Amino acid sequence: MKTSNIAIVTDSTADLPDHLTSALNIHVVPNLIIINGKSLVDGKDISRQDYYKRLPEMDPLPTTATASSGAYKQIYERLLQSGFNQVLSIHASKLLSGIFNAASVAAQSFGERIHVLDSEQASLGLGFQVLGAAEAALRGTSLDNILELAGDIRRRIRLVALLDTLEYIRRSGRVSWARARIGQILKIKPLVELKSGKVLSMGEARTFHKGLIRLLDILRSLGPLEQLGILHTNAEVAAHQLLNGLAPELPAEPLLINVTTVIGTHVGPGGLGFVAVVK
Amino acid sequence: MDADSPQMMHETRRLMVLKKSPIDGQALKRLAEAGLTWLRTNQQIVNSLNVFPVPDGDTGTNMVLTMQAAYEEISALEVQNFGQVAHAIAHGSLMGARGNSGVILSQLWRGFARSVDNQEYLDGPSMVRALVAARDTAYKGVVRPVEGTILTVAKDIAAAAEEALKKTDDPYEILKEIVAAAELSVQHTPELLPVLKEAGVVDAGGKGLFYIYEGMLRYANGQSIDSSAVILQPLATVVMENALESIEPGQDFEVVVDFHPNSQFDLDKYYRGLEEMGTSIQVGEGEGLYRVHIHVPTELRYEPIDFTMTMGTITKVAMENLIAQMEQREAPSRGSKLTLAPVEAGQIAVVAVSPGTGISRVFASLGAAAIVEGGQTMNPSTQEIIDAFENLPTEQIIILPNNKNIIGAAQSTSELTVKRVAVIPSRSVPQGLAAMLRLVPHGEFDEVVGDMTAALNEVETGEITKATRSVEINGVAAREGQYIGLLNGELVVSHPELEGTCLGLLEKGRASDFELITLFYGAALSKSEVNRIVDAIRLAYPNQEVEVQEGGQPHYQFIISIE
Numbered sequence: 001m002k003t004s005n006i007a008i009v010t011d012s013t014a015d016l017p018d019h020l021t022s023a024l025n026i027h028v029v030p031n032l033i034i035i036n037g038k039s040l041v042d043g044k045d046i047s048r049q050d051y052y053k054r055l056p057e058m059d060p061l062p063t064t065a066t067a068s069s070g071a072y073k074q075i076y077e078r079l080l081q082s083g084f085n086q087v088l089s090i091h092a093s094k095l096l097s098g099i100f101n102a103a104s105v106a107a108q109s110f111g112e113r114i115h116v117l118d119s120e121q122a123s124l125g126l127g128f129q130v131l132g133a134a135e136a137a138l139r140g141t142s143l144d145n146i147l148e149l150a151g152d153i154r155r156r157i158r159l160v161a162l163l164d165t166l167e168y169i170r171r172s173g174r175v176s177w178a179r180a181r182i183g184q185i186l187k188i189k190p191l192v193e194l195k196s197g198k199v200l201s202m203g204e205a206r207t208f209h210k211g212l213i214r215l216l217d218i219l220r221s222l223g224p225l226e227q228l229g230i231l232h233t234n235a236e237v238a239a240h241q242l243l244n245g246l247a248p249e250l251p252a253e254p255l256l257i258n259v260t261t262v263i264g265t266h267v268g269p270g271g272l273g274f275v276a277v278v279k
Numbered sequence: 280m281d282a283d284s285p286q287m288m289h290e291t292r293r294l295m296v297l298k299k300s301p302i303d304g305q306a307l308k309r310l311a312e313a314g315l316t317w318l319r320t321n322q323q324i325v326n327s328l329n330v331f332p333v334p335d336g337d338t339g340t341n342m343v344l345t346m347q348a349a350y351e352e353i354s355a356l357e358v359q360n361f362g363q364v365a366h367a368i369a370h371g372s373l374m375g376a377r378g379n380s381g382v383i384l385s386q387l388w389r390g391f392a393r394s395v396d397n398q399e400y401l402d403g404p405s406m407v408r409a410l411v412a413a414r415d416t417a418y419k420g421v422v423r424p425v426e427g428t429i430l431t432v433a434k435d436i437a438a439a440a441e442e443a444l445k446k447t448d449d450p451y452e453i454l455k456e457i458v459a460a461a462e463l464s465v466q467h468t469p470e471l472l473p474v475l476k477e478a479g480v481v482d483a484g485g486k487g488l489f490y491i492y493e494g495m496l497r498y499a500n501g502q503s504i505d506s507s508a509v510i511l512q513p514l515a516t517v518v519m520e521n522a523l524e525s526i527e528p529g530q531d532f533e534v535v536v537d538f539h540p541n542s543q544f545d546l547d548k549y550y551r552g553l554e555e556m557g558t559s560i561q562v563g564e565g566e567g568l569y570r571v572h573i574h575v576p577t578e579l580r581y582e583p584i585d586f587t588m589t590m591g592t593i594t595k596v597a598m599e600n601l602i603a604q605m606e607q608r609e610a611p612s613r614g615s616k617l618t619l620a621p622v623e624a625g626q627i628a629v630v631a632v633s634p635g636t637g638i639s640r641v642f643a644s645l646g647a648a649a650i651v652e653g654g655q656t657m658n659p660s661t662q663e664i665i666d667a668f669e670n671l672p673t674e675q676i677i678i679l680p681n682n683k684n685i686i687g688a689a690q691s692t693s694e695l696t697v698k699r700v701a702v703i704p705s706r707s708v709p710q711g712l713a714a715m716l717r718l719v720p721h722g723e724f725d726e727v728v729g730d731m732t733a734a735l736n737e738v739e740t741g742e743i744t745k746a747t748r749s750v751e752i753n754g755v756a757a758r759e760g761q762y763i764g765l766l767n768g769e770l771v772v773s774h775p776e777l778e779g780t781c782l783g784l785l786e787k788g789r790a791s792d793f794e795l796i797t798l799f800y801g802a803a804l805s806k807s808e809v810n811r812i813v814d815a816i817r818l819a820y821p822n823q824e825v826e827v828q829e830g831g832q833p834h835y836q837f838i839i840s841i842e
Contacts, residue, residue, distance in 0.1 A: 177646070177720070180620040185644040186797070187826055188716065195721075204645065204716045206842060207794055207824070 005085040006143055008134040009075060011067065011099050012042045013092045014127040015231070015257050024134035029075060031099065031262045032065040039065070048258045052234035052269035061171060064262045066099040072106035076114050086143055087114045090130050090150065092122040093197035096174050115143060117150065120197035123259055124229035124275035125159040153277060159194040160202060160218055161231065161273025162211040166190045168268035175199045191215070212238065212272070216245045219274055227277040228254035233264040238272045302401040302450055304364035308353050310495045311368055315346040317494025317504040318487060323561070325490070328483035330474050331770055332746040332757050335834045337684065338483035341378030341658055345385060346491065348375020348660065361401045365392040365409075373691065374662040380484035382661075382687035383417050383429050387488075390416025403448030407440040410457070427472025429484030435464035436492070451499060458496045461489040477752050532580040533599045535572045540591035549590055556582045568594070619643045619650065624672045626720040627727055631679040631711060632659060632689070635831030638708055638799060638838075642679075645715045658684055661691040669696060675724050677731065678702045681711035683768070701728045706768065707740040708799065708830075709840030739793070740767050741784045741839030743777065762836070777836055778812050782819055788841050796823050799830030799838040812837075 010016070011029045021028055031042045033051075035058070040046045042064075055062075072089070079087050089107065094100035100118050107114035119126040129150045136146045163169070169192070170178045178199075189211040191202035202218075205211030219242075228250065232239040239256055259271075302310075318325075318339070325339030352371025353364055369392035372385035394412035395405060414437040418424050439460030443453045465485045469476035497504050534557075546562070549571075553560050557575035569591070573583050584596055620643070622628040628648035633639040639650045649667040651659045668676045676698050678689045683706040693700040701724070705711040714731040722730075742765045746757040757763045757773040764772040764784030772783035781798075790796055796816065800809045809827065817825050830838055 177620065177623070181646060182620070182640070182644050185641050186712070186828065187824075188645070200719075200721050201646065202719050206716065206797075209794065210842075 005083075005140070006137045006146065007079040007084040007087045008130060008137050009079070009087055009089040009103075010126065010130045011091055011103075012260050013097065013099065013122050013262050014090075014130050015123045015229075015260050015263075016127045016130065017255065017257075020131065024131065024138065026130060026134045027075060027079065029067045029072065029103075031067060031260075033062055033261050033265065034065055035062040042260055042262050046261060048261055048264070049234060051261045052258075052264060055265070055269050061168075062265055064265050066097065066102045069102045069105040072103045073109065076106060076110055080110070080113060085113070088117060088133060088137070088143060088146060089114060090117045090119050090126065090133060092126050093120050093194070094118050095197040096122060096199070115147070117147065118197065119150075120154060121157060121159060121194055121275075123159070123231055123263055124255060124257060125157050125194055127229070128157060128227055128275060128277050129153050156226070156278045157275060158218075158222060158278065159273065159275045160215065161192050161194075161267070161271055162205065162208070162215050163190050163192065163267055164208070164270030165268055168266055169199065172266035174266065177201060208238070208270075212241060212245075215242060215272065215274070219246065219276065220249070222276055222278050224279040225276050226279050227252075227275075229275040230254055230256050231259050231271075231273045231275065232257070233259050233267060233271040234269045235272045238270075242272060242274070302361060303359045303399065304356070304361050305359060307361055307364045307368075307401070308356065310498060311346070311350055311353065313498030313504055314491035314494040315343070315350050317497060318346060318490040319343045320505055321490050325483050325487045327747070328480045328486055329747070330478045330480060331752070331765065332478075332748045332750050332759070332763065333742075333744050333765070333834070334747050335744075336483070336747075337378055337658060338380050338487060341381045341684070342384055342484070342487040342491075344660065345372050345376050345378075345381035348372060348662075349385075349388065351375075360397065360399055362392070362395045362397040362399075365395050368392065374695070375660045376688050376691055377658045377660045378684045379687040380429055380487055381658075382691055383420065383433075383484065384488065384491075385661075385691070386417040386420040387413040387433055390414070401450060403444060403450050403453055406450050406453055407437075407444045410440045411437045413437070425472065427468040427470070427475060427485075428482050429488050431468060431471060432461055432464045432482075432485035432488050435460050436488075454492070454496050454499065458489070458492050461485075461492055465489050474752070478750055531577040531600065532575050533572070533597075534575060534580060534583045535570060535595075535597040536584055536587045536593055537568055537570050537595040538587050538591045538593045540569055544590050549587075552586055553583065556586070619647055622648045622671050622673050623720065625675075626673055627675045627677055627718065627722065627724060628668060628671045628673050628720075629677045629679060629715065629718055630664065630668045631715065632664070632681050632685050634682070634708065634833070634835075635799070635802065637829035637831040639831075641712065641799075641828060642715060645712070646718060646720065647679075647715065653682065653685070658682065658688065661688045661695065664689055665692050665695055668692075668698065668700075674698045676700045677718070677728060679705045679711040679714055681705045681708050699724065703728065703731045703735070705735055707742070708832075708838050709738045709740040709797070709842075710735045712840065713738040713842065737842060739788045739841040741765070741788055741837070741841065742835050743780055743784065743837040743839070744835045746773065777808070778815050781812055781816060781837060781839070784839065785816065785820065785841070788839075790820055790823060790841050793841050794823060795826065795840075795842050796820060797826045797828065797840045797842075799828050799832065799840075801830055801832045801834070801836050801838070803833075804836055 009027045012031050033040045033042055076087055089103045091099045091103055104116045107116050119129050132153045133146050133150050136149050166178055166184055169175050188204040189208050190204050193200045193202050205214055230239045230242055322339040322343050326336040329336040349368045349372035352367045369388040372388045376382045376385040390413035391409045394409040414433045417430055417433050424430050436457045439457045440453055443456040465481050468482040468485050475482055494504050553573055556579050557573045559574040561572040563570045630649045631642040631647045632651045632653055633642055634653050642650055648671055651664055651667045653659055680686045680689045686704050689702045703714045705714055713734040717730045717734045719727050746759050746761055746763045749759045750757055752770045755770050755773055761773055761775045762777050762780035764780045766788050771787040772780055774780040774783055813827050
């Protein structure tokens with residue numbers, strides 16, 4: 001068995017299930033949720049289900065935080081010392097999160113050996129790029145080729161989501177057009193797309209049901225898919241409705257993910273979306 | 280209103296003999312003014328010729344404003360060249376075009392102007408050529424020309440002109456012929472357009488065009504053009520609301536009196552008596568009942584009543600303090616625009632036309648880049664729509680007219696801008712909102728236009744208002760003063776109560792087959808009335824979600840979307 005000499009690092013916003021990260025030797029740096037001054041580790045100290053249930057009542061809204069540069073430095077050091085020649089650290093869009101910056105600052109002291117990559121995505125949009133990179137790394141692929149591969153996957157990714165409300169995105173302050181809107185008057189469910197690192201508006205639907213239909217339409221219009229992940233924030237029933245709507249056209253077993261609280265805080269509960277890698 | 284105008288007209292009328300002088304640019308100017316004035320005088324008659332008995336009849340006002348914009352372009356022009364003045368008129372009317380009739384009128388002027396080009400004078404043959412060209416341009420400008428409308432009248436005018444040329448080349452004689460032909464053509468429109476026949480009206484746009492030409496002829500004949508003194512209007516046209524003309528100083532009260540005239544009643548004498556007291560006099564008649572409307576100074580406010588009592592039996596009196604009314608009401612937002620959330624350069628910006636401030640806020644909340652507010656009986660002009668988007672930092676513009684009578688003016692904007700403009704033909708606010716929900720600002724232009732257009736059919740539109748006259752259409756008998764409901768523009772229900780009308784409309788619209796009923800309530804309703812009706816609707820439709828929003832629109836108690 002070839003020993004890979006490139007370590008793949010990502011953070012918890014990649015939303016990759018444990019069984020995949022351990023099988024592919026992916027190192028996941030957890031982010032933090034800060035509720036009433038108390039820091040909790042994303043994925044460990046708090047159940048996602050509980051969190052989304054409580055979220056609408058939380059005041060003030062919890063904040064999210066990246067692991068510190070110090071934490072990244074430690075991980076990089078450990079990996080390099082344990083036999084890896086290089087580290088490829090792939091993270092969520094730097095326009096939406098400070099994670100990329102934290103990792104980049106940490107990487108500076110290691111020179112060429114650490115490469116930090118902006119996935120221009122989040123959740124499984126990041127996750128699928130990480131999976132592809134990790135599989136290639138295990139095969140002993142060179143860094144340049146892995147980067148090319150990740151880029152190719154990135155270009156074929158569509159992430160579209162139907163949210164229950166625009167409020168959480170507005171309050172996150174990270175989406176300028178949402179901030180500029182004068183606030184929801186009509187009962188609507190916003191549709192958004194994550195593209196080129198930014199959250200873009202895809203219009204709205206008047207009811208969740210109509211939004212679901214639009215989501216299905218968009219998904220179907222993509223053609224044959226290489227990979228599919230269904231994302232939700234405590235909306236499992238809707239997630240299955242989406243899956244059922246696709247049933248005969250599905251590729252291999254799609255991932256069904258209750259999204260990381262770090263992302264969920266900024267989109268709110270009751271959201272539903274997909275990440276598709278088109279063929 | 281131009282204070283000089285009546286005097287100036289009086290003078291030149293005496294001097295003007297159309298027959299003997301060559302028709303140059305200055306003569307065209309006076310003729311255009313005459314056409315405008317006579318149309319304005321009869322504006323309300325044209326407004327009342329709605330197919331549906333709905334209160335927002337605006338064809339007359341739209342055509343007046345279009346002609347006014349045309350006239351403003353030439354009023355200071357001193358050139359003698361006929362063609363140059365014609366071109367200026369065409370340009371002015373294009374910019375100021377409001378409503379579909381206004382747009383077609385601007386197309387008629389354009390065809391006319393192009394034909395006369397640079398001519399110094401107009402003679403018989405060139406006049407006829409120009410009228411033919413006007414007709415052609417107008418027809419070409421409409422995707423699906425409908426006969427029995429202003430187009431037909433323009434067509435009949437051109438035909439009459441060609442006929443007349445066989446016998447004479449005197450422009451005055453030709454004008455006489457075309458005015459006669461226009462009058463007949465207008466009367467004939469119900470034969471060509473069944474819905475006019477059913478509604479018992481002639482085509483409004485055609486009538487407006489007739490008045491413009493008739494005004495020119497009356498001017499040439501030395502007849503009066505700015506008082507409708509002895510013309511008895513249909514009762515419904517005598518409006519209780521404030522007319523659009525600014526209130527003249529000294530006219531503080533609006534007095535409306537309904538009465539049955541006695542046997543010695545003499546309309547002329549009555550009118551002369553009223554003229555001594557005040558202005559803005561209208562006398563209407565319907566089924567033996569007369570209604571007079573007049574503006575008088577405070578100290579004379581009882582005069583019209585006392586005077587009318589000598590002429591017959593009074594059944595109703597209404598008096599309104601105009602100054603107090605004006606101060607109370609906020610400045611009418613005539614074509615005012617509201618700029619909103621910033622547009623990112625290079626993305627698609629949507630301009631939405633809105634009939635009410637509540638509705639404007641909804642469009643704003645959905646990401647509209649600019650809102651143009653239509654006025655009470657007035658649609659925004661092409662220029663006003665352009666002003667809303669010209670300075671936005673993007674070349675990609677989508678317009679939502681949200682009213683079938685604004686689509687034409689919206690489409691005209693593409694001729695006056697270098698930006699890429701697409702008009703989604705939304706005929707109502709619910710349609711416009713359905714399209715708005717499909718906006719993807721960073722999307723590919725044609726694809727987004729396609730998606731937004733497809734969305735128009737995904738919603739049913741309901742409109743509730745009060746019938747302005749009694750009429751039977753589509754098997755539905757509407758009674759003046761009662762409520763009527765229109766579903767997707769068709770009259771489907773009439774009922775004495777607002778609640779009954781709403782429920783009737785929802786039933787006709789098969790609301791029980793849909794998910795969501797949204798009600799936008801108009802400016803005329805109180806919150807408690809709205810709540811009462813919404814409760815009734817919720818009771819009748821327990822399986823549907825019922826949402827209520829403040830619309831703020833005039834004329835329509837409710838605008839309803841069923842989806």
